[in-house]
Each structure stands twice: as C-alpha cells, then as structure tokens.
Amino acid sequence: MSLHAPQAASMHRSKIRRRYFLPLLIALLGIFATTTAWVRARDERVRQMRATFELVAETNRLSISRRIQIYFNAINNLARYWQLFGLQGQDAWRFHTGMVLQSFVAIDRVAWVDREGRSPRYLAQDSTETLDPTFLENAVQHQRSPGAPSVVEVQEGGELQLYFQVRTPEDSVGVLVAEMNPAAVVAGRIPTDSPLLAATVTSSDNRLIYQLGRPAAASPSSIEMKSVIPLPTGSEWTIRYQPTQTYWEAMRSPWPNYFLITGLMLSLALGALAFQFMRLREYSSVLAQANRALDAQVRELQARDHELSRVNQDLESRVARRTYELEDTLRDLETFSHSVSHDLRSPIGAVLNLVAILEEDYGGRIDNEGMRLLGRIRNSAHSAVRLLNELVQLTWAGSSTEERKTIEMTAVARAAFSDAVTSDTDGAKVHFESAELPRALGDPALIERVFTNLFSNALKYTRGQENRTIAVQGREGDGENTYTVSDNGIGFDPEQASRLFEPFRRLHSGGKYEGTGLGLAIAAKIVRRHGGRMWAESDGSNGAAFSFTLPAERSNGNGSVASVVPQEESLT
Amino acid sequence: MIDAPRILLVDDDENYLLVAQRALRRAGVPAAIETARDGAEVFHHLGLNGDNGGEHPSLDHLAVILLDLNMPVLDGWEVLRRLRADRRTQRIPIVIISTSDRPQDVQKSYELGANSFVVKRFESKDPGGYLAETARYWVELNRPPHGGE
Numbered sequence: 255m256s257l258h259a260p261q262a263a264s265m266h267r268s269k270i271r272r273r274y275f276l277p278l279l280i281a282l283l284g285i286f287a288t289t290t291a292w293v294r295a296r297d298e299r300v301r302q303m304r305a306t307f308e309l310v311a312e313t314n315r316l317s318i319s320r321r322i323q324i325y326f327n328a329i330n331n332l333a334r335y336w337q338l339f340g341l342q343g344q345d346a347w348r349f350h351t352g353m354v355l356q357s358f359v360a361i362d363r364v365a366w367v368d369r370e371g372r373s374p375r376y377l378a379q380d381s382t383e384t385l386d387p388t389f390l391e392n393a394v395q396h397q398r399s400p401g402a403p404s405v406v407e408v409q410e411g412g413e414l415q416l417y418f419q420v421r422t423p424e425d426s427v428g429v430l431v432a433e434m435n436p437a438a439v440v441a442g443r444i445p446t447d448s449p450l451l452a453a454t455v456t457s458s459d460n461r462l463i464y465q466l467g468r469p470a471a472a473s474p475s476s477i478e479m480k481s482v483i484p485l486p487t488g489s490e491w492t493i494r495y496q497p498t499q500t501y502w503e504a505m506r507s508p509w510p511n512y513f514l515i516t517g518l519m520l521s522l523a524l525g526a527l528a529f530q531f532m533r534l535r536e537y538s539s540v541l542a543q544a545n546r547a548l549d550a551q552v553r554e555l556q557a558r559d560h561e562l563s564r565v566n567q568d569l570e571s572r573v574a575r576r577t578y579e580l581e582d583t584l585r586d587l588e589t590f591s592h593s594v595s596h597d598l599r600s601p602i603g604a605v606l607n608l609v610a611i612l613e614e615d616y617g618g619r620i621d622n623e624g625m626r627l628l629g630r631i632r633n634s635a636h637s638a639v640r641l642l643n644e645l646v647q648l649t650w651a652g653s654s655t656e657e658r659k660t661i662e663m664t665a666v667a668r669a670a671f672s673d674a675v676t677s678d679t680d681g682a683k684v685h686f687e688s689a690e691l692p693r694a695l696g697d698p699a700l701i702e703r704v705f706t707n708l709f710s711n712a713l714k715y716t717r718g719q720e721n722r723t724i725a726v727q728g729r730e731g732d733g734e735n736t737y738t739v740s741d742n743g744i745g746f747d748p749e750q751a752s753r754l755f756e757p758f759r760r761l762h763s764g765g766k767y768e769g770t771g772l773g774l775a776i777a778a779k780i781v782r783r784h785g786g787r788m789w790a791e792s793d794g795s796n797g798a799a800f801s802f803t804l805p806a807e808r809s810n811g812n813g814s815v816a817s818v819v820p821q822e823e824s825l826t
Numbered sequence: 827m828i829d830a831p832r833i834l835l836v837d838d839d840e841n842y843l844l845v846a847q848r849a850l851r852r853a854g855v856p857a858a859i860e861t862a863r864d865g866a867e868v869f870h871h872l873g874l875n876g877d878n879g880g881e882h883p884s885l886d887h888l889a890v891i892l893l894d895l896n897m898p899v900l901d902g903w904e905v906l907r908r909l910r911a912d913r914r915t916q917r918i919p920i921v922i923i924s925t926s927d928r929p930q931d932v933q934k935s936y937e938l939g940a941n942s943f944v945v946k947r948f949e950s951k952d953p954g955g956y957l958a959e960t961a962r963y964w965v966e967l968n969r970p971p972h973g974g975e
Contacts, residue, residue: 592926592928596896596925596926597896599925599946599948600839600841600842600896600925600946601839601841602948603842603925603946603947603948604839604841604842604845604948606948606949606953607841607842607845607948607953607954608841608844608845610949610951610952610953611845611848611953635948636948639948646926646927646928699929
C-alpha cells in the first residue's frame, strides 16, 4: 500500500496523537480517581472524628450547663432561704450551710457579711470557720459597689466567686459570697475514660478552667469541636474537644497515603502500559501489513516456483529429447563416417592398385610425362587412403573404451615408438629417451595409438634438426597419471596451443610437413574418452611438449595392485 | 584340373577382383581362382541352394574362401554365418578380406567362425601381394600330405 507524502505525514501525526492521547487519558483518570479517593478518605476521617466529638460535646454541654444551673440554683436557694428565714443562730447556720456544702462539693466555701463588714459568718468545705481576710474584703467591696448585680462573678485564682445581695428578715442587709471550683463543676461531666478525646474548658477571658487529656499537638483546628456553655452571670465557658495524640495517630495512619502513592504509580504504570499497548497495536498493524505483503510475495514465489518447475520439467524433457536426438545424430554420424571411409577406401584403393598395375604392365609404352602423371595420381590416391585410414581411427577412437585394463605404459610407449620410427626415413638417428612410466588404466591398443601419433608428430617436426631427441616421461598423481612426450623440434606458436587438437588443423604449411592433421585430434579424442586431458606446451622455437593424463591404476589400502578383470565384451 | 585346389574369391568390387586375380596369378599360387560378386552368388556357385536335388554341391578341393564383408544383399558376416551353419561347409577355411580394421569387426568375424582376418591394403608396389601370400598359405595347408606331384 503506498500513500502520498502529505497524507502519510498527517496519518503519521494522527497515529502519534492516538498513541499519546489514550495513555495520557488513562494515567490522568487514574491520578484523578486516586487523588479524589484519597481526599475523600481524609475528609471522611475528619468527618468521623467531628461526628464523634459532636455527639460527646453536645451531651457534655447539656450535662455541664445543667450542673452549673443546679449549682447556681443551690446557692440561690441558700440566699432565698436566708432571705425568708433569716440567718438564725450560729449553730443552725452552720448546720444548714454545712448541709449545702455537703451536697454540692464544687462549692468551696460560703460566707455572709453585713453591709459594714461586720458579723461575718464563714464556712468552708473543709469545715474551716476562720474567715479569710481577703475573702471578706472582696465581699465588702462588692457589696458597696453601686448598682451591683444580684450575682457577681469574680474570678479569683481559678475560683468562681458569686456574690448575692441578701436582705434577711432581721432586716439586716448583707451579701452571700459563695466560691465555686469550676473544675469540680465540670469534673465528672466529661467522660474521663475516653482515650480518644481531650477536652479543654476555658472562660470568656481565656483562662483555663479545666483540662482533660492532652490534645494532639498537630491536630488541625478543622477537627476540633467547640461548644459554648452560657453562665447565669452572663459570661460563658467554652469547651474544646480535640483528639488525643493516640487517637490522632491512629486516625492519621499512613495507609491512605500509601494507597495514594500506589494508586498514582499504578495510574502511571497503566498509562505506560496503554502507551506500550498502542505502540504494539501499531507495530502489529504494521506487522500484519508486512505479513500480508509477505504472504502475497510467498504466493507469488510459489507461483513462480511452480512455473519454474514446470519450465524445468519442460526443459528436462526437452534436454532428454535433444540428448536422444544428439545421440542419435552422433550414432548416425559415426555410422556415416565409418561407412564413408570404408566405402571410399575400395574405389580409391582400386585407383592405387590400377595405377600400380598400369605402371608395371604398361610402363614401357608410356613416356616420361605419362609416368609423371601416373605418379601424381598415385600420390593423390595415397593421400586419400591415408586420410581415410585416420578418419576411421578418429571414428573408432571414441567407441571402444569400456574395456579397461592395466597398461604397461613403458612397453606400450616403446612399441609405439618403434612403430612410428619405421616410417621415418632418417629414424635411425633419432635419440629416444624413455623413462619408466607408471601404469595406467585403459584400452592398450588405443593408448598405443596415442603414443604412436605423438611420436609421429614429434618425428615430423624434428626432421632436419640437429640431434633429434624425443623423450617420454611419466609422473604418478592422485588418481591420475601424467605422461609427457617432448621433442627438440621447431615447436609451435603458444597462442595456437589449444587449436592443435582440432581435426584437420595444421599449424605449419602443408608443403613441408606431410600429414592429414588428424593425428593429434585422434590422440586427444582417445585420451578424452579415457577421462583424461591433453595439452601442449611450446615457447615457439625450442621444441614442444605434449602431455596427457590417464586414470591411475587403482590400488587398495594395502598398496597391492588390484587386478582389473577385463570385461567380456560381446560385439555383435 | 579337377584335382587342383580351388580358391573362391568373393567381392562386389570388380576392380578388387581384377587386382586380386592378377596378384594370385603373378604370385603363382597353385590354385584355380573362382569368383563370386555377392553373397547369394556364393551359395549358387557352390551348389548349396538346392534342397530338391537340382544342384549338387561342388566343394571338392576348395582350399579357402576369401570373403569381403561389405557387400549388397547378403553381406560377408551373413555368408559366413550360413556357411558355418551348414555341416557341409563347416570346415572350409574362410578368410575375411575387408577395408575395415575396427577391432569389433575383427572380433565379430572370428566369433562367427572366420579362420583369419586380412585388412585390404593398397600399396603402390606389388598390389594385392599380401592377398597372394595369404592364399598361398591356405592352399599349401590344404594340400594332402602325399600330394599328386
């Protein structure tokens, strides 16, 4: 699939957007959800604390304000009693007042003093009757202040002093002073057994009245609960409820934070995962595309393979047919060559014979010119016969190589040389050097022909040279041996070396050196049929060397010579 | 004359017959030379065709048959095969005279029962001399130990 560049670019951009958008969204959603949960968990904690405090605070507020009311009422009742029934005798006063003190333990002491500060009466919780001078002085001072309320609240050393103007039936006017311990009022109203709660009671002017438990130092004001208790004197007390250190620490467990961190990390991981997933999806789509392309290629290749094998089969059958045709043609050619050379031999032979008879029987009646012409006819026919002989050899050089025997190459070479040298008019002067030659495998008659042809060739081209020398050497090789026939004749042009073995090819002009041009071709053909090679070397002037290879005589592992049984061949 | 050894020369080539006859005469081979120009003529000449008594075989004093291989109608091998198959001609010496020197041709000839194989040569000196020598050998071999002369 191919896209134009701009399209591809925009597609690429949208791909990148998609690649980053979804993972980012997932991560952000995760972060948002986690954070929200965390905030809500924290708020819930605060809310729970506050709810707890609220309940306690409301209960306590009611309880404490009722208690205060009771105490005020008690003192007020005492003042009323005095107003109605007088102070009575000292003993009766003490008894009556003592009863009140006994019932209301938060009242520390009660005193009565007249307008001039005389005839004071005084009773403390601990039954002390000795009037504290300061207490008396304060009472007188409050009594004298004009427009003083019926109840005056004086904070004195943490105590609450209440002053009531009292006119007794004896018409004495005085003031009742009662001193309350606020802590004692409050004490018992706030549950002291709670380890969760710290309570602090403060007055309007921020003095500490009562404290229960220790509030956690770090607790935020948002958790606190405040309740206000109005006093009959017009002032008010404030009770603050705060978590204790234990409670705060218990509530302030790090787990939500852990959850938060874990959640955030999970969100990020999820985002990363999504990112990877998107990329994988992209890759997989790319891969799928590549896969499809590959599939197409594979199918195409298979089709091509199929086509190729079909073509191959076709080719094979054509090659087989051609080979058959070629073999057929070759057979035809050999038959043709054979029959031509044989059929021609008889008429040409007849010419030779008849010329010989003519010369012999009628020589006396033919003049010199006639005899010369007859000689020419004879020579020409003779050339034709020789050519035919060699043609026959060339034909059967390639035919009977199935018979492989061990060839005593040294003997064969010597026999071939003596055969070749007889046709040389000056052969006696040729120096023949024959080394011991390694034995080879092949058809002895054909190999002798190879040597004969090589020696004839060497004899031909050393003719007229000084010290004519022909040497034959052999070298054992791995699987095949090499044999070389060298001479000190006129040599040949090295560039023509490969053409030496072509039939009818002669590198020297025909006038000087006789021959059909088939000798080397026959030799090369025989060697080729034996699975060997033949080549020639010369520097162009100082002789020539003709080498050929033949299969070496096989030997087994013991080194003994394996005798090769010649195959019985039935020639029909 | 009827007692003289006979040589049967079989070749379709008139020229060769001419040369061969001249060579045998010149060499003085003591035999009567008879000729046949193809395979069929051999059997006719030797009187071997008649099963009904029309012809009588004339095989007496036949010293050797010089037989060419390459001939029309019946070639030399066929002639050789038939002569060797016939009990009457089984022992007559037959020498193959051929232009071929192919080893397989030589071998086949011997396998079919030829006594010798001679390759035709066309020397400029003494044409057909080799054939005369061959013929002389077989004529001499065939002469009875106590000859008439």
